[in-house]
Amino acid sequence: MERFTLKKLIHMISQREISSAELVSIYFQRIKKYDHFLNSFITLNQESAEEQSLIADKKIQAGNYDLLTGIPYASKDIFCTKGIKTTCASKMLENFVPPYDSTVINQIKNSGAILVGKTNMDEFAMGSSNETSYFGPVYNPWDLERSPGGSSGGSAAAVASGIIPIALGTDTGGSIRQPAAFTGITGLKPTYGRCSRYGMIAFASSLDQAGLLALTAEDIAIFLEAMSGFDPLDSTSVEEPVPQYSDSLHNSIAGKTIGLPKEFFNNSLDTESQRILNQGIEIYEKLGAKITEISLPNVGYSVPTYYVVASAECSSNLARYDGIRYGYRDDNTKDLDDLYRTNRQIGFGDEVKRRIMTGTYVLSAGYYDAYYLKAQKVRQLISNDFEEAFKEVDLIIGPTTQSPAFNIGEKIDDPVSMYMNDIYTISSNLAGLPALSHPVGFFDKLPIGMQLIAPHFHEYQLLNFCHLFQQETDFHLQQPQAFLDD
Amino acid sequence: MTVKKSDINHICDLSKLRIDENEISTFTKQISDILNMINELEEADTNEIKPMAHPMNMSQRLRKDEVISNNDRDLFQENAIDSEDGFYKVPKVID
Numbered sequence: 001m002e003r004f005t006l007k008k009l010i011h012m013i014s015q016r017e018i019s020s021a022e023l024v025s026i027y028f029q030r031i032k033k034y035d036h037f038l039n040s041f042i043t044l045n046q047e048s049a050e051e052q053s054l055i056a057d058k059k060i061q062a063g064n065y066d067l068l069t070g071i072p073y074a075s076k077d078i079f080c081t082k083g084i085k086t087t088c089a090s091k092m093l094e095n096f097v098p099p100y101d102s103t104v105i106n107q108i109k110n111s112g113a114i115l116v117g118k119t120n121m122d123e124f125a126m127g128s129s130n131e132t133s134y135f136g137p138v139y140n141p142w143d144l145e146r147s148p149g150g151s152s153g154g155s156a157a158a159v160a161s162g163i164i165p166i167a168l169g170t171d172t173g174g175s176i177r178q179p180a181a182f183t184g185i186t187g188l189k190p191t192y193g194r195c196s197r198y199g200m201i202a203f204a205s206s207l208d209q210a211g212l213l214a215l216t217a218e219d220i221a222i223f224l225e226a227m228s229g230f231d232p233l234d235s236t237s238v239e240e241p242v243p244q245y246s247d248s249l250h251n252s253i254a255g256k257t258i259g260l261p262k263e264f265f266n267n268s269l270d271t272e273s274q275r276i277l278n279q280g281i282e283i284y285e286k287l288g289a290k291i292t293e294i295s296l297p298n299v300g301y302s303v304p305t306y307y308v309v310a311s312a313e314c315s316s317n318l319a320r321y322d323g324i325r326y327g328y329r330d331d332n333t334k335d336l337d338d339l340y341r342t343n344r345q346i347g348f349g350d351e352v353k354r355r356i357m358t359g360t361y362v363l364s365a366g367y368y369d370a371y372y373l374k375a376q377k378v379r380q381l382i383s384n385d386f387e388e389a390f391k392e393v394d395l396i397i398g399p400t401t402q403s404p405a406f407n408i409g410e411k412i413d414d415p416v417s418m419y420m421n422d423i424y425t426i427s428s429n430l431a432g433l434p435a436l437s438h439p440v441g442f443f444d445k446l447p448i449g450m451q452l453i454a455p456h457f458h459e460y461q462l463l464n465f466c467h468l469f470q471q472e473t474d475f476h477l478q479q480p481q482a483f484l485d486d
Numbered sequence: 487m488t489v490k491k492s493d494i495n496h497i498c499d500l501s502k503l504r505i506d507e508n509e510i511s512t513f514t515k516q517i518s519d520i521l522n523m524i525n526e527l528e529e530a531d532t533n534e535i536k537p538m539a540h541p542m543n544m545s546q547r548l549r550k551d552e553v554i555s556n557n558d559r560d561l562f563q564e565n566a567i568d569s570e571d572g573f574y575k576v577p578k579v580i581d
Contacts, residue, residue: 099561193544206541232549376538380535381532415520416523
């Protein structure tokens, strides 16, 4: 089956080569045929999507439509969708039906795109392999024994296999970029505050950011315009105008400076990934960019800093799940304390419990200064390193992951080894910076990703660089073999 | 720094969690491993550095204090397993 880019679908609709109803039907057929291999969807929205496609077709026929009218997309199951189950891949929220739409879902609805379904993920977005989902792991379309990464693993696998053209994800420590790298697609985590967090189920509020997984930078540029901007319902949303990302895609990057942090190119990166990354860097050089080595002296503290800050915020955010107003509730409890503990014992999986416990510990009496306050100071040091670096360079390039996708089951019993997966991605969350991963080559038939990091609100630059790269290369067009048949 | 089983029990009390007896040793080891990894932060020189509370060092925006009269109680309570006459029901708290 042909993987369609969003750009192509928009063209087909505008040329009346296909109707929205036909498109929606094609994607549901694909999901039906292929998703039992991948397990990338938790909930499908078929009836409503089909109804909406008929309405979209009427608008299109009348010539009264927008760029995204009638285009199917999927959302990670962390965005609240009015009347559609939103589980966060947890038993705790297995039957939760939100009474409202998150702002991002609402913005996309207003743009005319049609929600096909909600994708699988690590429970409450806590994980880097999609194995912590209550609904089972997602399988990597390039090799079904491997992980697609996490936490936005369902969105990544669905886009990479071609059963959906574009999908929403969220990124707290690498949850869009690492799965994008593992599945050979393009993933963008925008600047903190660029897209509203309202109605996006909170994990670590000072790090969480909505973003996109797609086949190309161009597709992300088009869709990002529809879901960015200030939201009075999110107190950390930033009042900053939204540029037309599509307009700057073709800008020349000749003379721009790319910094390679020496701390990102060390022994923790495997040699094949290093070789492939070097080839990618050469392509940027051919495009006229100047390459220079830089240093981010404190970036090595990113993982420990993150696991203090993220766990602390997680333990506060997840305190709301008591099973009383919504969520899992057990029938056989003897008193209020037993009710809380039983609901949370049964409703949460092990990784979520570990994070709540770690967060509770670092915030508890006597430890706050040593852990939480210290981590917030180190976070400032890491952020300062980037600020200094961006005085010298326009963009930073590095690996997205240490190696290609690992096997399912390989790391799940060793949390610290799993946490190290995010060694290159976490620092941009701590500093609130936008970052993107795009495919840069293959090793043993598995895709490798390259990460681009830009100053605050310079998403346009990430998309511009990536788009030019994708005009010169075809890594992003390569498809997993098992999903080629119609 | 290693946590003990008693620490795990204390954390569970604080966070209203419960861990099965046979899982406590696994959690104790895993949380110890995580804290050992976190302890690396001690090496960082943070003298005279102020803690960072927001990725762009912005302060909390407050909205105008205006009355908004939304009453969606019935809608919200559709997700509750046990509610009655607009109240959420829980096990008896006072004898």
